Each structure stands twice: as C-alpha cells, then as structure tokens.
Amino acid sequence: MSLTNSITLDGESRYFHKCLFSEEAEPRFVELYRAVHLEQADLFAASDREIAGVARIVARRLDAAGIEPWLRRRSQRHLLSRKLLLATYLAEVDGQHLTKFGLQEHQSQCQLWCHIFFKIAGGVFRLTRGFMQAIRHDLL
Amino acid sequence: MTFFNYAIIGAGPAGMAAALTMRQRGVRVFDVGHSPSTIFDFESLTEARQAGEARSLLGSSWQMLGNLLEPLLHHPKLRAEGLRYVADGERFNVLGESGCVQITGQTSYAAGGLANAWGAQLLRYTQKDLDACGDWPIKASELNHHYNFLEEHVGISGLHDDLDRFLGADSIIQPPIPLVDVAEHLFRQYELKRDVCNSRGLYLGHPRLAVLTQALRGRRPHHFGETEFFTTDLPGVYSPRWTLDELKSSQDIEYFGGQRLVDYEEFDDYVAFTTEDCQGHLSQFKARHLLLACGTLNTASLLLRKFGGSDMRLPFIDHPPTLLPVFVPRLFGAKTPSRSYPIQAVAFYGSDQAPDMISLYYTGGMLRSDLLMDMPLPIMHSLDLLRVMTSGMIVAQIWRPARASVSNGVAIDPNGRLIITYPDRPTNPHLSGIAKALRPLGAYAVPSFASEAPAGWGFHYAGTLPMRDTPAPYETYPDGRLWNSRRVRIIDGSVLPSLPAKNLSLTIMANAARIATDVLSCEY
Numbered sequence: 001m002s003l004t005n006s007i008t009l010d011g012e013s014r015y016f017h018k019c020l021f022s023e024e025a026e027p028r029f030v031e032l033y034r035a036v037h038l039e040q041a042d043l044f045a046a047s048d049r050e051i052a053g054v055a056r057i058v059a060r061r062l063d064a065a066g067i068e069p070w071l072r073r074r075s076q077r078h079l080l081s082r083k084l085l086l087a088t089y090l091a092e093v094d095g096q097h098l099t100k101f102g103l104q105e106h107q108s109q110c111q112l113w114c115h116i117f118f119k120i121a122g123g124v125f126r127l128t129r130g131f132m133q134a135i136r137h138d139l140l
Numbered sequence: 141m142t143f144f145n146y147a148i149i150g151a152g153p154a155g156m157a158a159a160l161t162m163r164q165r166g167v168r169v170f171d172v173g174h175s176p177s178t179i180f181d182f183e184s185l186t187e188a189r190q191a192g193e194a195r196s197l198l199g200s201s202w203q204m205l206g207n208l209l210e211p212l213l214h215h216p217k218l219r220a221e222g223l224r225y226v227a228d229g230e231r232f233n234v235l236g237e238s239g240c241v242q243i244t245g246q247t248s249y250a251a252g253g254l255a256n257a258w259g260a261q262l263l264r265y266t267q268k269d270l271d272a273c274g275d276w277p278i279k280a281s282e283l284n285h286h287y288n289f290l291e292e293h294v295g296i297s298g299l300h301d302d303l304d305r306f307l308g309a310d311s312i313i314q315p316p317i318p319l320v321d322v323a324e325h326l327f328r329q330y331e332l333k334r335d336v337c338n339s340r341g342l343y344l345g346h347p348r349l350a351v352l353t354q355a356l357r358g359r360r361p362h363h364f365g366e367t368e369f370f371t372t373d374l375p376g377v378y379s380p381r382w383t384l385d386e387l388k389s390s391q392d393i394e395y396f397g398g399q400r401l402v403d404y405e406e407f408d409d410y411v412a413f414t415t416e417d418c419q420g421h422l423s424q425f426k427a428r429h430l431l432l433a434c435g436t437l438n439t440a441s442l443l444l445r446k447f448g449g450s451d452m453r454l455p456f457i458d459h460p461p462t463l464l465p466v467f468v469p470r471l472f473g474a475k476t477p478s479r480s481y482p483i484q485a486v487a488f489y490g491s492d493q494a495p496d497m498i499s500l501y502y503t504g505g506m507l508r509s510d511l512l513m514d515m516p517l518p519i520m521h522s523l524d525l526l527r528v529m530t531s532g533m534i535v536a537q538i539w540r541p542a543r544a545s546v547s548n549g550v551a552i553d554p555n556g557r558l559i560i561t562y563p564d565r566p567t568n569p570h571l572s573g574i575a576k577a578l579r580p581l582g583a584y585a586v587p588s589f590a591s592e593a594p595a596g597w598g599f600h601y602a603g604t605l606p607m608r609d610t611p612a613p614y615e616t617y618p619d620g621r622l623w624n625s626r627r628v629r630i631i632d633g634s635v636l637p638s639l640p641a642k643n644l645s646l647t648i649m650a651n652a653a654r655i656a657t658d659v660l661s662c663e664y
Contacts, residue, residue: 020520032194036202043208065518072513082208084519088509089205095192101508102476102527112473112528123521130518 009034012058016087019064021100032090043086046079053139054080060137066130067139074140141412144168144394146659147427149401149413152253154632155433156380156387157290157649158656163392165660168427169384170415172249173397174225176372184365185505186478197370197507204507212243215597216510217257222371226256230441232550232558234596236565242594247437247558249400252381254435254599255645256372259483260350261499262296262646264308269640272494273541276637277609277618278654284310286650286657294378295356296348302334303345306488306495306642315353316346318364320502322471322532323484326581333580342577347486347499350378357386364479366505399423401442404430404628411627429627429659431620433652436601436633437550437558443605443614443622444552453551454605454614455544456560457639459598462568464536464575464590466500466583471532480504484534488641489574496570497641499537503530514591536578536585538568539641544603548595562595600644605630606637620655626664631655 013033017025037044046054053071057064057080064080071078091097106112134140146162148155151171159169181196182188188197198204199221206213218227229247236242248254264287270276288310297314319327330337330344337344352361362376372379387393396415402422404413411430415423432439440454448454484502488495503511508526515522547564571587578585608615611623620629631652636644 020523028192036205040202040205043202043205045209065520069516069518076211076513077209081513085208085509085513086205088512088519088523089198089507090194092507092509093189093192093194093197095190098190100523101189106473106528109473116472116525116528119521119524120517123517123525126518126521 009037012054012083013087015058015061016064016084017091020084020087021091021097026094026096028094028096029090032094033087036086036090044079044082050079054083056137056139062133062137063126063130066126066128067134068130069127070131070134070140141424141426143410143426145428146431147411147413147425147429148431148433148631150253150433150435150438150632151251151380151384151395152248152433152435152632153255153380153645153649154435154652155253155431156383157286157652158431158433158631159387159393160290160293160383161286161653161656162660163387163390168394168396168425169387170396170399170401171251171384172229172400173251174228174249175251175381176222176225178222180222180367180371180373182365182367183363184478185367185370187365188367188370211513212594215245215599216506217369220370222373223257223369226250226254226372229438230558232437232560232596234560234562234594236595237563239563242562243596245596247441248435250381251384251397252372252379256379256381258599258645259499259643260377261347261483261486261643262291262294262350262378263348263642264311265640265642265647266306266308268493269642273543273638273640275543275606275608277607278651282654283647283650286653287311287646290646290649290653293357293383294350295352295354295359297351297353298348299346301345302343303486303488305492306343307345307348311348313348314356317349317351317353317362317481318479319484320477320480320504320531321474322468322502322534323500325468325471326485326500326583329581336580337577340577340580341491341495341573342487342489344485344487344581347483349481349483351481352376352378362481364481366478366480368482369505401432401434403446406625406627427627428664429629429662431629431631431652431656431659433632436604439630439632439634440550440604441552441558444550447614448552450552450554452614453549455603456548456550456562456601457542457544457603457636458562458595459539459542459600459639459641459644460565460593460595461598462538462571462590462592464538464571464585464587466534466536466578466585467529468532468534468581468583470582473528474531476504476531489577490570494541495641496568496574497539498574499539501535501537503533503535534583536574538570538574539598539643540566540568541641542600542639544606544638550604560596565592565595567592600633600639602633602636602639602644605634607635608637619658629655629659
C-alpha cells in the first residue's frame with residue numbers, strides 16, 4: 001500500500017472515529033483500520049462514484065454518520081456503510097471503547113426515557129442534516 | 141478389499157445416533173471429519189472484548205467482516221473463524237422466487253456435522269405433529285424408545301411446564317439454563333396472564349436444550365460465556381463430536397477419518413463402496429449393510445450424481461424462520477448479564493394441531509455491531525439505543541410446519557454444482573396474532589419489523605428421499621432402504637417426509653437409531 005493511501009486511510013479512520021464517538025482515535029484503532037484495508041482490500045471494492053463520495057465526505061468534513069443511512073437505502077452495502085461499520089466492529093473489539101458498547105446506567109426511569117427520546121430525536125436531526133448535505137454535495 | 145458387517149458414512153447427529161445403537165457390533169464409521177483449526181482462548185465474550193485482541197473475535201484474517209460487503213455471505217452462526225470448518229463442504233446455491241441466487245452455502249464435512257453450530261434445541265415429535273404435517277409412514281411411538289435413550293446420552297436441560305402438551309412429558313431433564321432478566325420477566329408475567337395468553341393461542345415455556353447444567357459422562361456443565369458464535373469447543377453444549385470421541389476412546393467403533401464417500405455398488409451379499417481421502421487416494425471396502433448419514437444435501441448430491449445427473453431433481457424442505465424483534469420496555473436500561481445462553485424461552489402459537497414454534501433469543505452473545513445495519517438511525521444513535529434496549533430486547537425466531545412443494549427442489553446444475561430452487565417460501569401469516577399474544581407479557585413487537593430468513597438458512601434440511609410405505613424412485617422405505625436397494629439405508633434428514641414447526645435434530649437422531657436397530661436384526 002502506498003504511503004499516500006496509508007495517510008489517506010489514517011485520516012479517514014480518524015475522521016470516522018470522531019464522527020461516531022466524538023473522540024480522537026487511539027493509534028491502535030487507526031492501525032487496525034489500516035490493517036483490515038490492507039489485508040482484505042476486496043471488502044472495500046466500490047465504484048468510482050462511491051469512492052469519490054467517501055473521499056468528498058472526509059475532505060469536506062461532512063456528517064458521515066448522518067449521510068450514511070441515506071446511502072444505505074440506495075445500496076445496502078455502500079462503501080461508506082462498510083467503512084463506518086468496520087469502524088464500529090473495530091471499536092467494539094479493541095478493548096478501548098468498552099464504555100461505548102456496555103450498559104449505560106440511568107438514575108431513574110424518567111432519565112432513561114428522556115435519554116431514549118433525545119437519542120431518537122437527535123438521530124432524526126442527524127438524518128435530516130445528513131440528507132441535506134448528501135443532496136448539496138451530490139452524494140445521492 | 142476390507143469387509144465389515146456395518147458401515148456408517150457420516151459422523152453427524154444421524155451417524156452418531158446409529159453408531160451408538162450399533163456400538164460393539166463391529167460397526168465402522170467413515171467421515172471426512174473436519175475439525176476446528178483455531179482455538180478461542182476466552183471463556184466469555186466479555187473477557188474477549190476486554191482483552192482487546194481484535195483478531196481473536198474478528199478472525200485472524202478478519203473472517204467476521206466478510207459480511208461487510210455481502211450481508212448474506214455467511215450465516216451469523218457460521219461467520220467466525222472458529223466456526224468456518226462446520227460448513228466447508230460441497231458448495232451450493234439457493235435460488236429464490238426470482239430465480240436469482242439468494243444465498244450460497246456449503247454442506248458440512250465436519251466431525252459432528254452442522255450440529256456443531258446448532259442452537260441445541262432437541263425436541264420430540266408427537267403423533268399430533270406427524271399427523272398434522274402429514275406423509276409420515278411411521279408412528280411417533282416407534283421413536284419413543286430412541287428418544288429416551290438419546291436424551292439420556294446427550295443430557296437435556298429444561299423444565300416440565302406448559303409446553304409438555306407440545307413436547308411430551310416423558311423426557312428426563314436436568315435443571316433449566318439460567319435466564320436473563322427479560323426472560324424471567326416474561327415467565328413471571330406469563331404466570332399472571334396465562335389464561336389471556338392461552339386464549340390468544342400462545343403457550344410459553346422453558347427450552348429443552350442439549351446444554352448441560354449438571355455434569356454428564358465426563359462433560360462439565362456449560363459456562364454460559366456467550367461464546368457460541370465464536371467457537372464450537374463447548375463441552376457443555378452437546379455435539380455429536382463428543383459421542384464420536386467417546387466411541388473412539390472406548391473402541392466401541394472403528395473410525396476412518398478423512399474419508400469421503402464417492403460411490404457404492406450393491407451386490408447380492410454386500411455393498412462395495414469407495415472412499416477418497418484429501419490427497420485423492422481411493423480406498424475400497426465392503427459391508428453387509430451401508431448406512432448413509434452424510435447429511436441431507438451431501439446424500440442428495442451423492443445419489444443425484446449416481447443415479448440422476450443434471451436431469452433429476454429431488455424435493456427439498458427447509459425451515460427458513462421469520463425473525464421478529466420483541467421489546468420489553470420495562471427492562472430497558474436494566475443491567476445486562478455477562479453470561480447467558482442464546483435461547484431463553486420457547487413458545488408455541490396457533491392451532492393445537494400444527495402450531496408455529498417461537499424460539500426467543502437473547503442477543504447477548506452477538507456483537508452489537510451485527511445489529512446496527514438493521515436500525516434506520518445513524519450508527520452511533522443506534523448504538524446508544526442498543527446500549528439501553530438490549531436488556532429489554534429478544535428476537536423471536538418463528539418456525540412454521542414445512543411440507544414438500546412441487547416448486548422446491550435440489551438438483552445438480554450442468555456445471556456440477558448443487559442448486560436448491562426454493563421459490564415457494566411462504567411468509568408467516570401469524571405475525572399480528574403473535575404480536576397481540578405477547579402483549580399481556582409486556583412484550584411488544586411490530587410485524588413490519590420482521591424479516592424472513594432466506595431459504596437455506598433454516599438449516600433444517602429434509603425431504604429429499606422421503607420415507608414412504610411404497611416408495612417410488614428416489615424415495616425410501618420406512619426402514620430407510622432406498623427404493624432400489626436391500627442393503628443401503630438412508631438415515632439422515634433426507635428421509636423425513638415433512639416437518640412440524642419444531643427442530644428436527646432429535647428426530648433425525650431417533651429415526652437413525654430406529655433404522656440402525658432394524659439393521660441389527662436384519663437376517664441378511
């Protein structure tokens with residue numbers, strides 16, 4: 001893999017990690033992301049349009065997580081879906097994101113249901129923003 | 141050419157049930173016998189996650205990620221590196237209604253067969269089952285003795301409860317598996333609302349599982365570490381591999397591993413058969429009786445190539461389930477256990493005669509990432525919701541009775557590949573009724589959230605060489621003999637003529653034992 005591609009992947013993995021977990025990625029995560037791309041390149045075979053779309057999302061710092069569900073509706077395994085899903089798999093097993101995948105505790109039922117409501121509402125907001133970005137940046 | 145009395149081909153559930161029956165009677169067992177090539181070093185999924193060794197969970201070559209590109213590339217139960225060996229035999233395609241390939245799969249050449257990856261529900265068929273699904277030329281009572289024997293050998297955990305009316309009250313069972321909170325909640329509510337649920341056609345009970353809660357025959361109780369999706373090295377969960385090990389160790393059978401049956405020829409006094417090893421070397425043997433327990437698809441492949449060629453098509457039955465997520469909001473945000481077993485409860489729904497069977501699965505043993513693409517929200521919102529909802533979520537896997545259909549069959553295509561055509565894959569008409577019946581338990585399901593597993597992913601393959609009183613070509617006698625044979629018996633799922641909604645595994649085993657018993661008393 002060329003140095004340019006390696007740097008691109010590292011930047012991509014860091015950006016996707018930030019989109020998903022609102023935190024900077026640890027070096028191990030970046031390393032694993034790169035390793036999967038290197039060793040299983042076939043998993044990320046895609047059309048030029050999809051590749052360009054993902055590059056555009058990263059370069060323009062668009063809301064990858066908000067855009068992804070719209071691309072998923074078009075193609076169940078759009079390149080962006082595959083890359084974001086890879087990021088979640090790696091985060092789930094790298095031992096550094098345990099709190100992101102474990103139980104979230106709440107003080108009360110009221111707090112729990114508020115949390116659920118705001119997560120759904122937040123998700124709808126992200127979807128709306130993602131849709132608008134996808135249209136504006138010719139991703140759909 | 142070496143000669144023996146009895147030869148069994150295959151070391152899956154049928155082969156091992158027959159071998160147990162014929163032990164110490166000079167039986168030889170031939171099997172390709174693939175076994176796991178990796179070791180899963182963790183006793184629990186939680187431990188594996190905490191260790192942070194990504195390749196231990198995702199595979200040394202990232203095998204778990206194969207579904208990134210094609211969601212239906214591997215069944216969730218066969219995706220991990222430690223389970224790939226279970227289905228690495230002959231390739232097949234399944235064509236759906238459109239005539240396009242829906243899934244591709246592989247048969248099993250594993251020691252223990254596909255049972256290495258089963259959910260381990262072992263359930264008896266009753267006479268009501270056989271009458272309702274139809275075409276069975278034997279009575280359930282002919283299987284009872286073998287059910288008793290096999291259950292005692294395997295070790296079944298469960299409870300005698302409302303499901304006795306569907307599963308029978310005769311099984312001797314170990315204490316039930318520990319339940320997660322959501323399952324306990326369902327049972328508590330069922331105690332209070334039993335009459336309402338029953339009036340809506342729903343009966344709930346504990347699963348009967350080949351999962352030990354007490355030590356048996358040198359196998360320790362299951363550790364419930366939620367590793368079933370990552371390894372088959374689980375002594376507390378029965379696999380026919382454990383029986384094979386026991387029979388080899390006690391020298392009650394002679395085992396020829398690494399051998400694949402390629403052909404046979406029947407003569408008046410014996411059957412000559414040829415096997416091939418992994419280097420392509422052929423060996424020839426003779427037996428007075430040959431029992432084929434290769435698994436439904438492997439047996440079909442053998443006989444289609446022997447007798448039929450690409451012009452022949454055999455009937456084929458599968459049990460592709462409907463998957464329906466069920467939510468128990470009262471349990472959202474509750475603590476999730478670090479130890480559990482996937483199947484937590486079982487229900488029967490519908491008519492007493494031919495009910496649907498519902499296995500209720502807790503998703504604790506799956507990676508959360510496996511579920512994210514099924515949710516319509518952005519990934520991290522879905523993940524956050526899963527974190528609070530998992531404790532109150534179960535998946536209903538709903539099975540319906542299945543019969544042969546003129547449209548559904550298996551054949552060999554001109555390229556020599558096994559092709560299953562399965563256009564007649566009915567959708568479940570009972571989802572609204574099931575959702576309504578679950579509500580008194582505080583469990584809520586939305587029928588439109590259901591998904592239908594593709595044909596081929598039920599893994600309850602049967603009916604290719606159905607038993608008949610008077611078999612036509614490509615059918616079998618009730619004693620398992622092929623229509624044109626005296627000495628060749630089919631003892632795997634091929635011969636089951638139809639399937640009630642229940643898992644067929646224990647009945648495959650009991651039927652194989654029944655046929656093996658008949659062979660032992662055969663006078664020629």
